[in-house]
Amino acid sequence: MKTLILIEDDPIMGESLQQRFEIEGFEVLWCRRLAEADEALQRTPAAVVSDVRLPDGIATDWFVRLPATIRAIPWVFLTGYGSVDDAVASMRAGAREYLTKPFDVERLVALVHTLACSADPAEDDAVLGVSPAMRRIEAMLRKVATQRAAVLLSGESGVGKEVAAQYLHALDARTDKGEFVAVNCAAIPETLLEAEFFGYEKGAFSGAQRSHRGYLERAHRGTLFLDEVAELPASMQAKLLRALQEKCFFRLGAERATHSDFRILAATNRDLYTEMNAGRFREDLFYRLAVLRIPIPPLRERPEDIRWLAERMLARLVAEQGRPLAMSETFLRDLMARDWRGNARELQSWLEQAVVLSDNGLLDAPPTDAAPAATPSDGIKPLQHVVEGAERVHIRRALQHCEGSVGKTAEALGISRKTLWEKMKKHAITSPG
Numbered sequence: 181m182k183t184l185i186l187i188e189d190d191p192i193m194g195e196s197l198q199q200r201f202e203i204e205g206f207e208v209l210w211c212r213r214l215a216e217a218d219e220a221l222q223r224t225p226a227a228v229v230s231d232v233r234l235p236d237g238i239a240t241d242w243f244v245r246l247p248a249t250i251r252a253i254p255w256v257f258l259t260g261y262g263s264v265d266d267a268v269a270s271m272r273a274g275a276r277e278y279l280t281k282p283f284d285v286e287r288l289v290a291l292v293h294t295l296a297c298s299a300d301p302a303e304d305d306a307v308l309g310v311s312p313a314m315r316r317i318e319a320m321l322r323k324v325a326t327q328r329a330a331v332l333l334s335g336e337s338g339v340g341k342e343v344a345a346q347y348l349h350a351l352d353a354r355t356d357k358g359e360f361v362a363v364n365c366a367a368i369p370e371t372l373l374e375a376e377f378f379g380y381e382k383g384a385f386s387g388a389q390r391s392h393r394g395y396l397e398r399a400h401r402g403t404l405f406l407d408e409v410a411e412l413p414a415s416m417q418a419k420l421l422r423a424l425q426e427k428c429f430f431r432l433g434a435e436r437a438t439h440s441d442f443r444i445l446a447a448t449n450r451d452l453y454t455e456m457n458a459g460r461f462r463e464d465l466f467y468r469l470a471v472l473r474i475p476i477p478p479l480r481e482r483p484e485d486i487r488w489l490a491e492r493m494l495a496r497l498v499a500e501q502g503r504p505l506a507m508s509e510t511f512l513r514d515l516m517a518r519d520w521r522g523n524a525r526e527l528q529s530w531l532e533q534a535v536v537l538s539d540n541g542l543l544d545a546p547p548t549d550a551a552p553a554a555t556p557s558d559g560i561k562p563l564q565h566v567v568e569g570a571e572r573v574h575i576r577r578a579l580q581h582c583e584g585s586v587g588k589t590a591e592a593l594g595i596s597r598k599t600l601w602e603k604m605k606k607h608a609i610t611s612p613g
């Protein structure tokens with residue numbers, strides 16, 4: 181567990197930050213005075229978050245007198261109005277960042293994670309996995325974090341492409357960073373794509389009662405994450421390419437172009453080379469999106485990550501539910517023996533089911549084996565299990581029938597593409613087979 185030193189004399193601010201960072205998995209040493217912090221610093225923390233004005237002195241003055249080895253620890257100052265000059269001076273002396281109060285707690289959390297993570301890439305800091313493959317991917321993402329190069333993440337559904345994209349966004353430590361805007365390209369009806377991507381002006385079409393910022397605009401200074409990018413129809417691929425090349429675009433109905441500066445990340449569970457060869461994906465767009473290509477291996481090819489992921493997910497469930505949860509050895513053995521075709525997503529839903537089925541917080545039997553416990557003695561299964569099982573089989577069959585085309589399958593099933601994608605995700609269906 182990483183240690184965070186929090187230097188803050190305000191009891192409300194101190195307590196709320198302590199609780200928040202404990203939820204984030206840090207051991208928090210909360211110091212109300214600089215003298216206390218002097219002692220705590222012997223514990224080699226992963227990061228320090230410090231207020232400027234403390235009862236026994238000005239933290240920025242104290243900081244510049246600390247030994248260089250201590251000043252090398254990632255350090256963030258929380259400055260009040262008027263003390264920005266102090267913070268700037270401290271940054272010259274080696275502090276990493278400052279945030280001006282009132283600040284966005286989410287931004288502070290992301291910043292501390294980034295700084296603590298870049299300082300010490302030890303195993304217990306892993307974010308994506310502990311297997312050599314995932315450690316390499318994490319190292320690669322850390323390397324490209326300071327550049328704005330486009331990254332294409334590929335891999336089966338549920339391997340953690342979006343988690344990797346969010347990690348890359350979090351690694352951007354700029355304090356004026358923009359949003360992470362995630363777009364599921366498969367879930368937007370074709371007729372709305374242009375309006376959703378580029379936005380529109382009031383009166384651009386009937387129903388446009390007010391102007392609307394599109395995804396590209398909302399991602400300004402941040403990240404535009406295009407999930408299921410292979411599902412973009414040809415016309416939209418051409419328009420997106422133009423916007424990326426020219427670094428500006430027109431809102432529908434606008435006379436003036438809008439400029440937006442963002443990092444583009446894309447993800448796909450299809451083989452884009454096959455898509456290009458079949459003429460379904462533009463080659464020029466592919467090279468724009470795939471400056472760096474990162475394939476994420478399926479979970480079954482990196483068994484070291486199964487237990488690590490399960491423990492990480494369980495820790496999150498413990499924090500959410502506020503009750504202790506643990507996995508028995510039998511449960512863990514069963515976890516390790518499965519091949520997780522639906523990858524981390526299947527593992528997550530498996531754990532959630534097991535948590536629901538456990539009375540005392542000990543996850544002992546895997547969900548399907550545990551289901552009879554909630555079933556009457558005559559062996560009748562709960563209706564929901566049967567309905568969901570039938571739905572899974574039916575969707576697989578329909579996909580097979582429509583040769584894997586999500587659009588045609590959705591039409592045949594009489595549901596929207598978005599609903600079909602959501603159901604495929606829920607049932608961890610990655611392909612018709």
Ligand SMILES: Nc1ncnc2c1ncn2[C@@H]1O[C@H](COP(=O)(O)OP(=O)(O)OP(=O)(O)O)[C@@H](O)[C@H]1O
Pocket residue numbers: 307308309335336337338339340341342343344407447448449489492493524525528605
């Ligand atoms: N390293 C991780 N730590 C914790 N949870 C993870 C991790 N990787 C994946 N998960 C969980 O697994 C699920 C699937 O992850 P994610 O959405 O990133 O996969 P994906 O590859 O983008 O899937 P899709 O292709 O279907 O969009 C999510 O619930 C996510 O929280």
